[in-house]
Amino acid sequence: MPANLSPEFKAAEDEYRQARDPQARLACLEKMLSAIPKHKGTEKMQADIKRRISKLKDGLERKSGKKGFSYMVDREGAAQIAIVGGPNVGKSSLVEATTNARVEIGDYPFTTRSPQPAMLAYENLQFQLVDMPAVSREHMEFWVTDIIRVADLALWVIDSAAADLERDVAEVCDVLADRKVEMVGHDALDDGMNAAVRKLRSLIVAAKMDAPGAARGLPWLKARFEPEFFVLPLSAFSDDARGDLGRAVFQLARIIRVYSKTPSKEPDLQKPYIMHQGDTLMDFARKVHKDFADGLRFARVWGEGKFDGQRIQRDQQLADGDVIELHI
Ligand SMILES: Nc1nc2c(ncn2[C@@H]2O[C@H](COP(=O)(O)OP(=O)(O)O)[C@@H](O)[C@H]2O)c(=O)[nH]1
Ligand SMILES: [Mg+2]
Incomplete structure (x- = not known):
């Protein structure tokens, strides 16, 4: 094996060896490929990683039953960020307001049916937001947890104008806990996607700040989550949404x-x-x-x-x- 592989590459390779399920293995391989120094000495290794990636992808596509369709999202930009939250909280509106992507927005729950990547620009950087269906007890697509587990970071979107914030927050936490995922604040240690419980560093978006009731919700969210989490008040209808979110994500990503x-x-x-x-x-x-x-x-x-x-x-x-x- 060629010497002088970066610590980033070695870390990804260690994670790959420990990874149990195909999605996690795939994410590790993609990290390895982006971290491997690109020169003649590593050409064989690069080809080998690419071969393993396409083999895994084939397998996942067969399992999902649709040839050419995979629920995994190819990583792009400086970080991959899962959009996590209950139904109808404003996840898709947030993505639409802060990127150039057109996404499905609906008044009825469970509008978003497949993962929708979209790029959030901040100065000379791009972050990949992945819009998803809701985290919910009532109905949850099986692959949502997989996407959350392999993401680098998350935006936890909460409707600040909701009637029962405490219940909404508890439901998301409980459903994720059942699936061995925990949202943690910006300073927490991320011990990787193969830890027994995936601790995902996240930012709380207090969404729908323009809506009636949000003025009561925001102080509750701040009292509940600060200072462990950043709490970012936001309205999808405000011109500041894009800049505010970009700055906050940049901080979160360190x-x-x-x-x-x-x-x-x-x-x-x-x-x-x-x-x-x-x-x-x-x-x-x-x-x-x-x-x-x-x-x-x-x-x-x-x-x-x-x-x-x-x-x-x-x-x-x-x-x-x-x-x-x-x-x-
Ligand atoms: N007032 C207000 N309504 C919003 C905002 N963001 C989303 N909504 C509304 O909330 C509903 C659900 O939005 P959507 O983005 O589809 O939520 P998702 O299910 O979490 O993706 C839609 O009727 C949106 O128009 C916001 O910032 N302010
Ligand atoms: Mg949606």
Whole structure:
């Protein structure tokens, strides 16, 4: 096996080995494929991962009975985010208001029948929202839990104007608990999709803030969930919905954007490397190219609170917006 695979790749591979069901295995393989350094030395491995992905997908399609149709959603963008919530709480309206996708919105419950991916843009990033049918005791599509389990994060949408918020919140928690899923706040530890209980970091969207009754619901939600969770008040009919949601999701995802530059050239600020809070210079070097990780002599950084072009240590943690010049 070629050396110098990134920690991200190794983590995904470990998860893959432990994954029990095909959906989780598929998600791990997709993570491995996106994390594997793309160069000649890994071509065989890349092909092998792709082969395993298509085999698993074939199997899942046969099981769902529809050739060419899979409930799994191909990952795109900086994170895959499941839209979770009871019936009629405004999940689809939220997705429609904050992305360019057209989705089904209805006054009757259970409108959304299959997972609907849509991209939420925030500055130079894109997040993939996956709209889904409701989490509910009465009726729940079997694959909804699978999608939730493999997502990176979730938006937990709650109708702030609902008549009985306490009951609505309890129902979602109970139904998910039966399926070994727990929504946790932004600071909680995500111990991966193969943990006995999938603890999914999530953001609470207090939806329908323009509706009568929401003014009573919001304080209840804040008292119940803050500070463990971020609670974001939102109306699908407000012009601010897109910007507000983008900013909140960016915070939840703990993403930092790092740019690579070559000596005496300007960096391409449209193409960030997607890193996470706590990642170091060496994590970045590995992500850019194995050769940089192997032969790194020194690196310079431009960024907030730093002297322009200052040299940094290998274990230095990077910050959002850092521009790095790697020297080998
Ligand atoms: N007043 C108000 N109504 C909303 C809002 N978002 C959704 N709705 C209404 O709530 C109902 C259910 O919306 P939908 O997005 O289909 O909910 P879903 O079942 O959770 O996907 C529809 O009648 C929407 O028009 C909102 O922000 N404000
Ligand atoms: Mg819907």
